[in-house]
Amino acid sequence: MSKNTELIPVRLSHLLRHCTVGAIVRGPEYLMTVKDIREWTDKKGVDAGRLITYVKRVCDVLEISQELREPPIAAELEKGLVDGVCIPAMRFPSWMRCTNPICGLLYYQPWRYQKQKPLRCEHCEKHSVLEQVPWILVHPDGHMNDVPWHYLAHAEAKKRDQLQCREDRKESYLHLIDEGLLHRKLRCDRCNATSNFDSSIRIPYGNYHRQPWIKEPPDVTLGLPGDKVEPAFVLEINDARVHSAITSNALVIPPESRIRKGAVVDRLYQRSQKLQQLERAKTPLARKGALKTLAAEFRCTIDEVEDAWKEIQNGYPHIYENYTPGLLLEDEYKALLDEIPDMSEDEDFVPRHLTSSWKAMFAELPAREERLRKIIDIVSRLISVDRLKEIQVLTSFQRLGGKLIPPDIIGQSKWLPAIELYGEGIFFTLEEKIIATWEKLPALQSRADKFHRRYVNTSLHINPGLQVSPRFMLLHTFAHLLIRQLETEAGYPAASLKERIYCTSGVTPMAGILVYVAVPDVVGSLGGLAELAEPRRFLLLLASVFDHAEWCSLDPVCSEHEGQGPSLLNRAACHACTLIPEPCCAYGNVLLDRVFIKGDATTGISALLNNI
Template identity: 30%
Template structure:
């Protein structure tokens, strides 16, 4: 395997062509090795204390880049050829050999034809390993009558060809690997049947394609032949954080106030006695908190709801939520830096339907925000397979290095009224409908990668998608350029209820303001009404609105490509956990914004 220099966008080195991904570039098939292959002198460190802390102090490094034309000494990112087996489109010769011309590696056969990578590779079903199919071995195996002693002992390694034969019809049966030495002929249809590679005694090598052979641990999991471009071959795990001044959540501020109260020591000293209960009541009345919270702090149970090891993304969002709340209360932001948000109260927009402004508490025009995205690693074949770190030196005692990129952009932040949201989500029919997705998530292999679909999350997530689709028409950005960040959790010390829709580019100058301008009162509210109008009738209705089994793993209810779904790169959950009924309502359930359109239409008619 040899290094090959090609041009990729910087953001593509994180997703979709990050460590472990197979990428087709200029007719060649390549794969990116882990960060242990990087030259640290050519991979600059990206500073983001919040994200680095969640990755246990790992280094965040930007992949090596260059500007202009690539030359021999140009800083670059290493990729390897994969699969190594290729066939010539002219003479159909199948081999692992790579041609050379004037001392340079080429992708040409000796006959002058272009070498084309084989369509199928072997993926480990549980270990996330990937390897070439040993085509010469496979061609001379099998249980049919064609496997004679001559075939078994054939050594014509340079006589293998990959041909299409119309005698066998269409499909995989017409694609055949032929050995001109022993005349063995085997169709690719033998490759894709269940346990096909196991029957041919082809075992998992326990390595990734860029690792040396015989360096991996023994792996007894079965191999499966898959197309090299299959989506399941690479399931990346990424983590992103907004680079914001870390604010203390309101719950933490309240706990600090309780501890600093003059009477708190008396509660602790009494250790659950009758005096502690009375004094705790005095503190609770004065600070406007619950007596139970005072007693819990006195007993030493500071925060029973927070799960720091299992919810790193939620912890990141806790700090972001606190920072947004502080900005929303500040009006016009003159602070400067990489986090600039102008806030205004939705209730001040009296000209718009009160059904909307009473539920939408505040809007923030995010004029500048810096986001850092890191690639933790990947899985192959399915979500339950073994996790492979982006740095295979894990366990060596050295500090891990994760690929990361920084982007600068703009956006719109919407905060919803907590009281109205809580009143709505406590209705039995609302909780019952959300419970459908909660149960399916628990049974899904994606459970650990998805937020708990409580009612507020489903509703706000769906609203975010509707707005992305509508903003794409008005902002000048494509919908694939817009991204969401949903803050909707009740199991945190500070309940969250908001969404951020933003766009970011890997340029220090950021973006051009086309999105943040739409956050003004006279623009965002009409856009929300238009987005709700778009979702009121789907082109797939009544099938869509009556369905409760849509999407991957049936993790969507009334949501399809005709009304709600957006690009998977724009969505936190890859287009899962969506439902129009929890936004607009139906005969069986009340939606969070079910009366907004009716009120708007009545006002327009008057």
């Protein structure tokens, strides 16, 4: 491994979020940007990630035509050796700056010629340490590059020699000097040109590379002042607008979740390179040799490998023969409600139905416990999901909320990065008869309509199929309150929990909530969440949720709010009562309002439990 190579350990799940293609990652010594998936290959140029199998339904419902592969995985050994394939990245920004406030000299990629560590300024008396500049150039079309420091330093040039000064990255002649609070000045040593540097500046992107690691410029030149093109922005590297990963996810449900794992046919099916070896073996002798090699590797007989090979040729895994693509949430909702015959605990989807025990508690409670009895009435189905598997796919990323950029930049890759997450959860549905009557109340519809109008007029596009309705507002707010209650009572960090909202009206209505935890470890979580679905514990949990919906530490301000949060898409919901960590919420922490649960006497909205 080269002395200039830097290894940065990254969690597998982070590779699809803030450490993925085009993102800026902070290493021990330098900031880096992750290269696109065209370079996620081994030494032979073969895609290095493991193929994820048995996900045809997932791909269909997510409208994905490419294969799904895990990001490559590598381990650092002794003496700088690496076992596996690392995801490539490059140091970025390319410019470093002297930390001496009087000097501020800019260097272009000084690590290429300086041997000392840390890198130091060669021009000022203090020989101060160099640090990467915290600003980059970003365009809404997804482009990213270094700030054009020479261009900015001469932006206000008027003298002839200043106008004729040409950029030379082999020399260090530009200074970026702090002159007070948020006031910086650029100065050129060669021609004495000066200009003010404002990080909020907008400039033409120019003929720079589309991404730092790509040597071609954008398809359309954006460089001439006066051109009617969207300008680029100078942003700080920690600005959330620099990079936003776009992911899609789906649960693995029957029949894919019921595949028998570990059998010879399964192991052979998952090894695409081994299958290709058998296909390339045209003669009986060559095929016998390939079968013998595989039998030794799988520790089984040659006949078992040959039988597995024949089964694959005959259409294994056979689960798609009568398969009809459906809708994502509708399919999951049905799978959660249906009881699975002959279910094994090692399957990837193990729902345990507890509805009978839940309903039986009604008769056990005394009449004076009217509130608890109403809670039992409003929950129609209760299911402990003892094991689940979620597929998360990186479909694109964007900068400045602009154009969606595929993980290979050009949109021609045959695969997308994805990970398999394992965990458990609690699923329950609300009584349809109660919800259908409740959501027709005029005051509720009027309140939901205000949210709907704000949502359609905003630039936020959280979910293309989202219908903002009283039903959705209720379910989404309830899911948030439940996650916060699980954090308080069960010790689960809110950041580890996720929500999945099943909501439709009409012919086949849905009113369900799945709160779950999912991690990359195949073992999954420790079972604590599924245990909380036991009826008696879940009843107390829901009672606390309804209690906390009634009151916020910022009331009456929070409850009386006409609009708060992004685009005013929250009302009686704030960080003190309802909001959860961003990764947990599938809807960007908006469209939340406790009034849909607790009611509001001033607007004629009765509490949900009062409608039972």
